[in-house]
Amino acid sequence: MTEERYEPVIGLEVHCELRTATKLWCACPNEFGGEPNTHICPICLGLPGTLPVLNRNAVEYAMRIGTALNCEIKPSKFHRKNYFYPDMPKDFQISQYDEPINVQGYLDLPTGIRIGIERAHIEEDTGKSSHLGKSGRIHAAYGALVDYNRAGVPLVEIVSAPDIRSSEQAKDYVSELRAVLVATGATDGRMEEGSLRVDANVSVRKGPDAPFGTRCEIKNVNSLRSLVRAIEYEIKRQIEVLEDGGRIIQQTRHFNEDTLSTVALRSKEEAQDYRYFPEPDLPPISPGEAWINKVKEELPPLPPQRRAKVKEIFGTGDDGQIITLVEQDLDGLFLGVLSHGADGEIAIRRLLNEAASQIEAARKLDVKDFAALIGMEKSGKLSATQCKAVLAEMLESGGSPLQIAASLGFEGMKSNELEEVITQIINDNPDAFERFKAGDEKVTQFFVGQVMKATKGKANGKSVIEFLETKKS
Amino acid sequence: MNNENLITEKDVAHVAVLARLHLSEKEITDFTVQLRSILEHGRDITALDLADIPPTSGPIPLENVFREDVKGGCVDKSEVLSEAPGHQEGQFLVPPLLDGSE
Amino acid sequence: MKLSEQLLSAKEIAVGIKNKTFSATEIVSDTLGRIEKLDGDIHAFLNVTGDQALLRAKEIDEMVSKGEDPGILAGVPIGIKDNICTRKVATTCGSKILNEWKPPYDATVIEKLRSQGAIVVGKTNMDEFAMGSSTEHSAFGPTKNPHNIKCVPGGSSGGSAAAVASGMVPLALGSDTGGSIRQPAAFCGVVGLKPTYGLVSRYGLVAFASSLDQIGPFSRDVDDSVLLANAIMGHDPLDSTSLDIDTPPIKINSDGGVRGLRIGLVSEFLEGISPEISEAIERACKYLDAGGGQVESCSVPSVKQSLSAYYLIAPAEASSNLARFDGVRFGMRVDGKNAEEMMVNTRTAGFGDEVKRRIMLGTYALSAGYYDAYYGSAQKLRTLVIRDFESVYQKFDVLLSPTTPTTAFEIGAKIDDPLTMYLSDVCTIPTNLAGHPAISVPFGYDSKGLPIGLQVLAPALKDDLTLKVASYLESARENAND
Numbered sequence A: 001m002t003e004e005r006y007e008p009v010i011g012l013e014v015h016c017e018l019r020t021a022t023k024l025w026c027a028c029p030n031e032f033g034g035e036p037n038t039h040i041c042p043i044c045l046g047l048p049g050t051l052p053v054l055n056r057n058a059v060e061y062a063m064r065i066g067t068a069l070n071c072e073i074k075p076s077k078f079h080r081k082n083y084f085y086p087d088m089p090k091d092f093q094i095s096q097y098d099e100p101i102n103v104q105g106y107l108d109l110p111t112g113i114r115i116g117i118e119r120a121h122i123e124e125d126t127g128k129s130s131h132l133g134k135s136g137r138i139h140a141a142y143g144a145l146v147d148y149n150r151a152g153v154p155l156v157e158i159v160s161a162p163d164i165r166s167s168e169q170a171k172d173y174v175s176e177l178r179a180v181l182v183a184t185g186a187t188d189g190r191m192e193e194g195s196l197r198v199d200a201n202v203s204v205r206k207g208p209d210a211p212f213g214t215r216c217e218i219k220n221v222n223s224l225r226s227l228v229r230a231i232e233y234e235i236k237r238q239i240e241v242l243e244d245g246g247r248i249i250q251q252t253r254h255f256n257e258d259t260l261s262t263v264a265l266r267s268k269e270e271a272q273d274y275r276y277f278p279e280p281d282l283p284p285i286s287p288g289e290a291w292i293n294k295v296k297e298e299l300p301p302l303p304p305q306r307r308a309k310v311k312e313i314f315g316t317g318d319d320g321q322i323i324t325l326v327e328q329d330l331d332g333l334f335l336g337v338l339s340h341g342a343d344g345e346i347a348i349r350r351l352l353n354e355a356a357s358q359i360e361a362a363r364k365l366d367v368k369d370f371a372a373l374i375g376m377e378k379s380g381k382l383s384a385t386q387c388k389a390v391l392a393e394m395l396e397s398g399g400s401p402l403q404i405a406a407s408l409g410f411e412g413m414k415s416n417e418l419e420e421v422i423t424q425i426i427n428d429n430p431d432a433f434e435r436f437k438a439g440d441e442k443v444t445q446f447f448v449g450q451v452m453k454a455t456k457g458k459a460n461g462k463s464v465i466e467f468l469e470t471k472k473s
Numbered sequence B: 001m002n003n004e005n006l007i008t009e010k011d012v013a014h015v016a017v018l019a020r021l022h023l024s025e026k027e028i029t030d031f032t033v034q035l036r037s038i039l040e041h042g043r044d045i046t047a048l049d050l051a052d053i054p055p056t057s058g059p060i061p062l063e064n065v066f067r068e069d070v071k072g073g074c075v076d077k078s079e080v081l082s083e084a085p086g087h088q089e090g091q092f093l094v095p096p097l098l099d100g101s102e
Numbered sequence C: 001m002k003l004s005e006q007l008l009s010a011k012e013i014a015v016g017i018k019n020k021t022f023s024a025t026e027i028v029s030d031t032l033g034r035i036e037k038l039d040g041d042i043h044a045f046l047n048v049t050g051d052q053a054l055l056r057a058k059e060i061d062e063m064v065s066k067g068e069d070p071g072i073l074a075g076v077p078i079g080i081k082d083n084i085c086t087r088k089v090a091t092t093c094g095s096k097i098l099n100e101w102k103p104p105y106d107a108t109v110i111e112k113l114r115s116q117g118a119i120v121v122g123k124t125n126m127d128e129f130a131m132g133s134s135t136e137h138s139a140f141g142p143t144k145n146p147h148n149i150k151c152v153p154g155g156s157s158g159g160s161a162a163a164v165a166s167g168m169v170p171l172a173l174g175s176d177t178g179g180s181i182r183q184p185a186a187f188c189g190v191v192g193l194k195p196t197y198g199l200v201s202r203y204g205l206v207a208f209a210s211s212l213d214q215i216g217p218f219s220r221d222v223d224d225s226v227l228l229a230n231a232i233m234g235h236d237p238l239d240s241t242s243l244d245i246d247t248p249p250i251k252i253n254s255d256g257g258v259r260g261l262r263i264g265l266v267s268e269f270l271e272g273i274s275p276e277i278s279e280a281i282e283r284a285c286k287y288l289d290a291g292g293g294q295v296e297s298c299s300v301p302s303v304k305q306s307l308s309a310y311y312l313i314a315p316a317e318a319s320s321n322l323a324r325f326d327g328v329r330f331g332m333r334v335d336g337k338n339a340e341e342m343m344v345n346t347r348t349a350g351f352g353d354e355v356k357r358r359i360m361l362g363t364y365a366l367s368a369g370y371y372d373a374y375y376g377s378a379q380k381l382r383t384l385v386i387r388d389f390e391s392v393y394q395k396f397d398v399l400l401s402p403t404t405p406t407t408a409f410e411i412g413a414k415i416d417d418p419l420t421m422y423l424s425d426v427c428t429i430p431t432n433l434a435g436h437p438a439i440s441v442p443f444g445y446d447s448k449g450l451p452i453g454l455q456v457l458a459p460a461l462k463d464d465l466t467l468k469v470a471s472y473l474e475s476a477r478e479n480a481n482d
């Protein structure tokens, strides 16, 4: 297998939108969606005569990200990156170039691998264009419409070192990075809304000691799944080119979701010459000790600390579950539930299996109510099935589990009623009961089923078995 | 800057592409001559020893100029779109985009 | 043509309106009449906003009749250089590419003028995007010098200078990137001030070279420039380079004249100037001396290379500032089969030769491989200029120089030779690089009857000193007439 002779070398550029109230240079709201061109003003439209004024909060969020990624926070400057494109209102992007705010950090993955962070700098987002004509494709379009609602939204671009060695590791890196970014409160990290966007620089080389190969930049990766597929395709493509005696050309390639392949973009006559120069309309930023320390002190706990805390308090539980719990930002709720004495095993199962599918509602669950629900399942007042039904209702419209259980008719059977039903069934099936006494497991299920049928599911399976056991002697 | 670094017609043609200008043959020739004379005049700077001099990008030294993150008013899109050379469905209309233009 | 006689100053107009000696409506009607009469020959205005001006005059008159104070420029008509944005009023920058674009907002200076009672009567002609020294590069035809209509008024704010010089308006605003206020002020025989960088907001000024641009006043006398400067100065949160400092209104006390002031005569600025301007400088030195000033020769070595630095920095910034004129969001569009081609077609048809030349120069200076040699070196030279001025201001309070090496030249004389045209800015450019204030004040005429302008330079924030010395030099005129 030739592929084994090659080692992939991957570096990722992650753009994340900051969740400031306003845009980077103007007072327009920074909100996702909205009717096209309703969040615009002369400044973010780049109209002649307008000037940018830097949003203090965007700088603070960028510093939070830098702190969370173990970066050095430095005095920094803005530059103009000059290129023409209709969704870039000024036909230059204000970005940071040779003096970015955050440099030289790292991110530790839960697997123990450390990925270097070269820089995390501030820049502005572009507007959005959509193609008119055949199925929204660029080719065969007769025109394009441009919406500038997103123009000037603050971004932080996080550039990793080329430390990643597989598509799986790239996925781990993005998942962990996303969790860290969300934990800082600087971004909502929604890949599906484009508030987190990933470009991958991929090359291959012959073994870990060989020099880096020529890399290609893969754009248009919209999910973790696509990221893995795009990288895998690209690695395979590059190996094939090399094995055929070819040469990798440095280029930008577009990932196509339909064909699951990458295609080279039209290579431009002008090898990208962005003519960077210092932005004359913006004085430099010099954050200073006091501000840097304040950001450090106010930084919320990050995923590694949060996972460690869950592990310490919960005691058991597997790493995968805990990673997911923290990634989904459900660890706070979980620990709250534990402190109310609820059963951790049940709670984590309900959170990850049921609640996670309605993540926004899950995060808003009342700790006491959720603890009470888990208590009801644990004590047998509710069966697992009933518990899930009550939880679904709680996620849907809120309310206390007791009331919801009552309204769904899950009152739970009083023990004397259950005893009567079980006695009746034993009397009706004496042969089966003899087999049960002899230890036949299958018959146990028969009795549980009969009891459920008779009680229309109200009985708790565990209680049924307990009663049966008492009848043995 | 020595003679080999003098701006050529090829440079001028390339720069026109970067600047999104179309120049005729004659304009390329004329601009080459004119830019060359302006740039040659600029040699009086390179004659100086500037190695240890820091650059100045703004005349008045300022830093940390911020605005607070508070929402203000937006502009009515109809006022802006009415000045646009092309618009449709509340958006700016342009001819088709080429892929690969960044 | 008889000029500048029997005309009211801005100060007299504001006082007269507040005292109800005459009404704002009378003043504005008068002004519009004069523009109507004179501007056919001079072409100072691109657009006269008569109806709006009369409406505004009525509002001012109503305020006065109700006993309210309309502000320090109550009812004073003013011309605005056409690179300053005025809401719903076409702003062209002297270019076809803006295609009568009507901005959805007012520049900060326009809001400030409004709040002080000034009345905008129109937008004045200029070299396209303020690139030029003669106003011949306007896409709408040149402005003529009111002293001799065969001559240029200077530029790029030639329309504003000519409008004031011909008496059409008492005040006008211009912008100065390398001398674009002072040089036309000198050529037209009016006062023109480039304030300290950051004192006047640039918000709404269509940028040419962001680190050099500054808006400033034109007037017929120094007092009126003080009045207008006071109306437009002040911190603006919409301009990050606007100085956030207390700027008390400038008051010039001319009683003491220039007694005790140390005045440096910069030798580098005297090289190659015309003999008649040289004589004017000598007369000025004697007059300053007589007023108790101490005039001495001095040197600012790096100003010699300033021109070169300017012609790299300004085009580089301009090449980026002018990228947005792409036919997408506003202004002119020449279609193409795709967006990129549309942009090329629009820019090619919309920009004039001088603008294209500077965009080309600036793009080249920033492009890969040349940044350090050109833009980088120019920024370093800028540091030297600032240091040289710092050291000379240890010994002097102000500096004196001619504003221009020659008086106004004839229309067409330099249009085909960009470098020679650029050289006429040699005395004015260094202050833009340093961000300092400088003023041009009329000081006599040459044998052809064309005005001579002298320049007074001072360190940052010493704008009042330039005005004080200019006011003293201006008094020579009265003394000569006596």
Ligand SMILES: [Zn+2]
Residues within 6 Å of the ligand: A023, A026, A027, A028, A039, A040, A041, A042, A043, A044, A045, A152
């Ligand atoms: Zn905006």
